[in-house]
Amino acid sequence: xxxxxxxxxxxxxxxxxxxxxxxxxxxxxxxxxxxxxxxxxxxxxxxxxxxxxxxxxxxxxxxxxxxxxxxxxxxxxxxxxxxxxxxxxxxxxxxxxxxxxxxxxxxxxxxxxxxxxxxxxxxxxxxxxxxxxxxxxxxxxxxxxxxxxxxxxxxxxxxxxxxxxxxxxxxxxxxxxxxxxxxxxxxxxxxxxxxxxxxxxxxxxxxxxxxxxxxxxxxxxxxxxxxxxxxxxxxxxxxxxxxxxxxxxxxxxxxxxxxxxxxxxxxxxxxxxxxxxxxxxxxxxxxxxxxxxxxxxxxx
Numbered sequence: 354x355x356x357x358x359x360x361x362x363x364x365x366x367x368x369x370x371x372x373x374x375x376x377x378x379x380x381x382x383x384x385x386x387x388x389x390x391x392x393x394x395x396x397x398x399x400x401x402x403x404x405x406x407x408x409x410x411x412x413x414x415x416x417x418x419x420x421x422x423x424x425x426x427x428x429x430x431x432x433x434x435x436x437x438x439x440x441x442x443x444x445x446x447x448x449x450x451x452x453x454x455x456x457x458x459x460x461x462x463x464x465x466x467x468x469x470x471x472x473x474x475x476x477x478x479x480x481x482x483x484x485x486x487x488x489x490x491x492x493x494x495x496x497x498x499x500x501x502x503x504x505x506x507x508x509x510x511x512x513x514x515x516x517x518x519x520x521x522x523x524x525x526x527x528x529x530x531x532x533x534x535x536x537x538x539x540x541x542x543x544x545x546x547x548x549x550x551x552x553x554x555x556x557x558x559x560x561x562x563x564x565x566x567x568x569x570x571x572x573x574x575x576x577x578x579x580x581x582x583x584x585x586x587x588x589x590x591x592x593x594x595x596x597x598x599x600x601x602x603x604x605x606x607x608x609x610x611x612x613x614x615x616x617x618x619x620x621x622x623x624x625x626x627x628x629x630x631x632x633x634x635x636x637x638x639x640x641x642x643x644x645x646x647x648x649x650x651x652x653x
Contacts (some may be wrong), residue, residue, distance in 0.1 A: 385387055405611045407542055411525070412604050418521040419597045422531035429532045430586045432477045433579055436538070439470050439477075440546060440576040447569050448454030457560040464557030468507035471550040475500040475509050478539040478547065486538065491517035497535040498547065506555045509547050515539070523596045531589060533582060546575040 445465060450460045478488055478498040486494040490513075499514035501508050515535025520528045539547050549571045556565040 365642070377647075402611050405607045409604060409607050409611075412607065414604050415522065415524055416597065416600050416604070419523050419600065420595055422521045422523065422529060423590065423593045423597070425482055425487065425531040426586055426590050428480060428482055429538075430583065430590070432480050432487070433538065433583050433586065436474060436477055436546060437576060437579045437583070439550070440572055441549055443470050443553055444569065444572040444576065447565055448556075448573060450557060451562065451566045460557045460560050460565075464506070464554050467550060467554035467557055468502065471507050471509060471547065471554055472500050472502060474539065474547055474550055478515070478535055485531060486513070486515075486535075488515055488538060489513055490515045490534035490536065491519065493519070499537065506558050507551065509551055513614050523593065524600070526568060527596070529589065529592065531593075532622065533585075538579070538582060543572060549575050617652050 367631055417573075446463045449455065450463045455463075475498045479496045479610070486496055489495060489497050492514045495513035497513040499510050499512040504598045518530045518532070518534050520530050523529050536545075540549075542548065549568060553565065553568050553572065555561075556568060573644065
């Protein structure tokens with residue numbers, strides 16, 4: 354079969370083009386640090402990488418939720434500790450003024466302090482987490498409590514609807530409620546720590562000894578309830594810490610898997626690039642010599 358110069362030229366160009374493509378592919382790996390940037394190069398690995406990236410985005414969102422929940426739990430823990438201190442001081446005042454050695458004057462003075470304690474507790478009930486009221490329940494944009502100190506005795510009102518809780522997702526199928534609502538912690542108009550403090554202040558300022566003595570038990574119950582809620586917050590904090598640790602571990606695993614699938618061994622890539630460049634240059638030199646041969650060269 355006769356092989357024409359045209360066929361030789363076509364084959365040479367095709368071979369050079371193939372080698373050039375291999376050089377370009379090797380250069381792309383070295384410059385990007387990736388085995389492939391086009392899914393068609395390795396469809397199976399590309400699919401696995403996309404799945405990992407989808408999971409990583411979910412994990413990142415879960416971690417944001419965990420951080421948000423942790424911040425809210427920390428704020429509630431601080432508020433509960435302060436509320437416990439307030440109730441402890443209120444109980445001390447009540448016990449001291451419930452004795453026969455106290456009189457109307459000392460009770461009235463203690464009543465003023467009790468009103469201040471009530472105001473402090475209301476401020477805690479209106480604590481904010483950014484733009485949201487921490488204990489606002491499902492109505493987090495409205496202050497849950499208000500206080501009026503202009504009268505003879507300080508009095509609080511429930512100005513919002515501090516009921517209902519908001520959950521956050523901290524993992525696949527894992528929901529957590531980071532905080533209690535205001536009604537659970539501070540109570541409402543008929544019962545709870547705020548009502549106990551208000552009634553104590555009124556009993557002290559009106560020198561109502563029997564009522565004051567009966568309220569000491571309520572203050573004990575309120576204090577114990579706050580301590581129980583602190584225990585619940587601590588348990589949630591531990592759960593959040595464990596979730597954060599698990600999410601961090603999962604994120605690292607997914608990143609390592611993605612790296613193994615997609616990242617290139619840079620030393621091996623450079624070696625391959627050098628090898629392909631050498632082969633390409635040798636092919637160019639050989640092709641140039643062949644295409645430059647004339648009839649005279651063949652007759653020699």
